[in-house]
Amino acid sequence: MPSVNGTRNGKNEEDFAGKKLRTLPTELLQRGQDVDKVDLQRNRLKHVAGISQLSNLTELNLSRNEITDFPSEIKDLHQLVRLYLSQNNLKTIPEDVFPFLEKLQFLKLSTNRIGKLPEDIIKCQNLSYLNLSNNCLTDLEPLVGLPHIKELYAERNQLAELPYSLFQTKSLTQFKVNGNPLKKPPEEVCAGGLKDIQNYFSMLESNSPSVHSVKTMFLGTSMAGKSTLCRSLKQACPVSVAEDDRTVGIEISEVESDGVRFYFWDFAGQEEYYNTHHVFITAEAFVILTIDLSSYQTENPQSFDEKVGFWIRNIHLKIPGSVVLLVGTHVDQCTDENEVKEKKKEIEENVEKMLQTHKSHLDQQRRNLQNKDNPSLYSDQINQIKRLTEYKLKVLDLVAIDCTKPQDICRLHDHIKHTVLNKDTFPNIEQTLPKCYHEVEADIQELLRNGDISEHGIVTQDDLLRELKNRHDTLNHDKLKLILQYLHRIGVIMWYKEIPALKNSLFVKPSFLITLFKTIVRHDLDKELAAISPAMLKLENALQKYKERWIRDYKDRATLSNMAIRILMRTELLNLGITDQELLKEVVGSKTTEGHVLSLLKHFDVCLTSKPSCPLNPHANEFVPKKTWKPSNSIVYEPDACLFPSNLPDNTQVEKMWGQDSTEDINIHVYFLPEIPHGFFHRFVIRICSWYSAYWMGKDQCLICCGSKRFLLREHCDEDHFIEIRCKDSDIKTSAEIQKAWEAIRLIMDRLDNLTMQWQGLCQIVHSPCRDPGCSDYFEWNDWKEWLDESGTNEFSVGLEEKYVCRNGHQRRTELLFPRAPDVADT
Missing domain, CATH: 3.80.10.10 (Ribonuclease Inhibitor)
Structure with a gap:
């Protein structure tokens, strides 16, 4: 008993x-x-x-x-x-x-x-x-x-x-x-x-060397002087960069100075490129945040937010344990030294306020949970918040320089070197590696220089291993593969073996791959499309008039024709002098196969295959298993484009298909502390829509269909940042259907949680709002991550009562607020 x-x-x-x-x-x-x-x-x-x-x-x-x-x-x-x-x-x-x-x-x-x-x-x-x-x-x-x-x-x-x-x-x-x-x-x-x-x-040998290396990322708004700064530090003297020569995508370079090895990653500042930054940004990085002091406006919150605050917030979310050096540029265009000092002081004070506010908000949220009647029910959330407060984003004082003066470049160079060698700031900059790690890396660069690997740097795993094995008799293939994986993680090479189509391809020259990325993800894509030559159109059997449709579809619907993608990449490769037809097919793809670049963009949640634009045909021939299906029409429309959700202009299509919200919808709010990262929602819906074939997508809303049930995903970025998940009430009639709806919601929340893990500085809190019109009360979820664990039980510890009552006295069936255990669900 x-x-x-x-x-x-x-x-x-x-x-x-x-x-x-x-x-x-x-x-x-x-x-x-x-x-x-x-x-x-x-x-x-x-x-x-x-x-x-x-x-x-x-x-x-x-x-x-x-x-x-x-x-x-x-x-x-x-x-x-x-x-x-x-x-x-x-x-x-x-x-x-x-x-x-x-x-x-x-x-x-x-x-x-x-x-x-x-x-x-x-x-x-x-x-x-x-x-x-x-x-x-x-x-x-x-x-x-x-x-x-x-x-x-x-x-x-x-x-x-x-x-x-x-x-x-x-x-x-x-x-x-x-x-x-x-x-x-x-x-x-x-x-x-x-x-x-x-x-x-x-x-590892007893005399294995210790090395000092640091990945240095140059971030900041467009035209802030990142490329000028990066190239000047590399050359150890001022290097001017024309506006037409500004960074498109990412530029990579390696600089060694007095025993410290820097990997310089110069990131373009336009928002279009920011959507691919997550592919390359790694933890424990050194960030140089460039700020154009000449255009910075004191006492203007918007100026601070655009040039500094946006970047600090996203660094805090993605890599909260990193070190950020603020570098003020264009001081030669400021009126005098006092103006520079005034702007420097305000920026540093505002950054300090940001960091303190971030910490105080987390502390207050933790105290709120700890003061509940039974805080043990919220231990997961409390520990998540504790973890976030333990991260110490280090933002160093601003260094103002004139990039046209050699002495300023020298001063910044010495300051950076002193910073990275400070073990309190960079406790793990010194690393011990077996000699063979350095030797294999040097051998790859030599193979490139000697022409044993093509200039573009794409090589098969088998060919590279064979070349390296000839130089290292003591290393078997397994050990060589492990070294290559290490070089991939530090950014020296790129090897995406988790993608089936790319598992045998290595990019030993990452800059080449990034060059291909920027042919598709760029701020002036409409101009690039308009500039496609008649000769390149003929290679794809495309007409001149197609260009107008491609540009219009990209601007209005955020879709880009696969044919246009192939032409853009083929043009770029030919401009680089690459005519190898086999390579062109592998990288660019064809009408029947997907190229390397498109596979990567989809893998990293930048785009997804667009649905056919034609309407459904109710008179289509029925599909019968094990028999060849024949179309009822002579023309069959296949998906021929990619959708880039970050470019969608509005939610018109989603709102039309969804209709009005109902208070009887199943409704879950997943809150994000401290906020939803820029571009997060679009990556999330790409992952969901890759799973469900029937979907409609908008600027900050997405509608998916699972069987006969419709689910709306909606981003809210007001005072509280949260993603709303709704299931249409008219699509669920019985308790059995409600349980099936919760199963789909669990899959959606699981994908959401997996994506959240890529941002170290994020935590989530889940609520079900009261369903009574006008009521602001809500019901908190606890232990919800255990419910997401598919290896565990389907039970959810909150929903064990028949009905729940909010603080304002409104009563609702529990199964419409929480997923309930099958043994207590209504039949």
């Missing part, structure tokens, strides 16, 4: 999850040795005095409580096999606990504040699973020697080095350590997983 506060799940199991407990219930302790498993997660426990009375426990779940000191009584639970203590406030683990837990196999300590592991944890000889993610660990040495460890997770700690001996055990099969300031092995090596780490150590 059920316990007073808990649920008897089996003869020897007790469930007290989410009961707001502050102490262990007496009825539980009285059962003593009769209990095998106890679930005490999502309570308010700070201590678990008396737990030792349950001496036969094999599984104990204390996650999502408020425990600050590791419970010493646990050492008396000699039968314990599984222990959950994640999402508490643990800072230390005492010695003399783990030697008594000889049967312990599973230990979850993630999301605490643990700074050091006890030396005697090695006494847990049967431990096979250990999760230490989201703590403050600086050393994993105490884990060396665990004989049966299979899964080890140490993500987002403070680890600088990993012990080589840890990877000599044959039992380890899963290891994750991303989000640490690692220098041995570098994080780019660890991103490849356990096999890459093991091979790294096997290739």
Whole structure:
């Protein structure tokens, strides 16, 4: 029978999850040795005095409580096999606990504040699973020697080095350590997983060199002087850049100065190019944000927002742990030195206010959740916000320079070098790499110079491995592949092996690939389309009049003909002197095959295949499985264009197909703290529309059909930023249909959550608004990420009641507010 506060799940199991407990219930302790498993997660426990009375426990779940000191009584639970203590406030683990837990196999300590592991944890000889993610660990040495460890997770700690001996055990099969300031092995090596780490150590010699390298990204608005600054630093003297020669897309260059290796990435400032920046921006970067001081207007919030605020916000969302150096340009066009000083002071003060406001908003949101009646229900959200507050975006003081003066370029060069060599600012700039990593990189550049690899730098995996194997007898193909993957992660080469069509193609000259990107994603695409020559049109059997339609479709519908895409890329390749027809077909594509560039743009959520524009034919021949389908009309319209959602002008088509909102629609609001990133919504709907074939898309709305059900996705960027997900009430009649609607919503929210993970500085909060007209109240979701986990149950812990009542007294059926467990759904 059920316990007073808990649920008897089996003869020897007790469930007290989410009961707001502050102490262990007496009825539980009285059962003593009769209990095998106890679930005490999502309570308010700070201590678990008396737990030792349950001496036969094999599984104990204390996650999502408020425990600050590791419970010493646990050492008396000699039968314990599984222990959950994640999402508490643990800072230390005492010695003399783990030697008594000889049967312990599973230990979850993630999301605490643990700074050091006890030396005697090695006494847990049967431990096979250990999760230490989201703590403050600086050393994993105490884990060396665990004989049966299979899964080890140490993500987002403070680890600088990993012990080589840890990877000599044959039992380890899963290891994750991303989000640490690692220098041995570098994080780019660890991103490849356990096999890459093991091979790294096997290739590491005692005299392997330490290198100082940093990826430096030049960001800022158009014409702010990024290219002038980048090229001047590279040449160590002023270099003028004409307006016609400004950056289109991204330019990459490598500069070595006094032992520091810089990878310069010069990003174009127009919004059109910003939509592809996520392909190349990586964490732990050094950002040089250029600001045109001559056009900057003091006491004008819009001027600050456009030239500084927009970039700081998006850096904070995408790479919140990076370092930003503000560089003021065009000082020679300012009236005097006082004007420069005044603008410098205002910019720095406004940036500081931005950072403080960002932090205070997160702190307030965290306090709001912690002050709720049962904060354990919101532990996921609280810990997400804590994680965001731990990121320290470093924005350095503004350096104002005149790019026409050699002494200013020299001064900035010295300042940058001093900045990156400061270990407090760049703790992991020094990295240790096996010699063969440097040798393979040098060999690739030599193959390019000698013409063994074509000038465009596209080479098959097999050809490159064969060339490298001839130079490195001691490295097998697997080790060479791991080195190539590392070079891809640091941006020296590009290898998108996760894309089936590109898994055998390597781009060892990234600038060439970016050149092809910019033929399609550019601010003046309509001019490029108009400039297509008659000769290039003939190669595609296209008429001159087609150009007008391409330009009109791009401006009005944000679609670009696949034929136009092929012509633009083919023109660019021929301008570069590339006439290899086989390569042209691979890169550009044909009427029947998709080229490399288009595959990449779709893979990175820049565009998607457009639907045919013709209406549905109700008299079309019926499709019969295993029989050839014949069209009822002689002309068959195939998708022949790509849609670029970021260019859509309005929501007319979506609003027409959706109609009016109804208060009876299923309605979910996914809020984003601190805000929705620029371009996020368009990437999100591209992912959804790639999954559902029937869709209509607008500027900030998207309508999809799943069977007979319509779902509206809508972006809101007012005071609170959120994405609204609605299901049309007229499309759902029964509880069974409601459950199917929630299944589709789960898929949508799962895609949304996966995309959110690419922005380290984001967290989400989910609400269902009250359905009564004019009511501003809402119902909060908790544990919603567990519901998204398809490997888990379909149950959702909130929706267990028949009806919910808002604070204003409005009552609604629960299944229209939350996904409900199947066993309590109405039939």
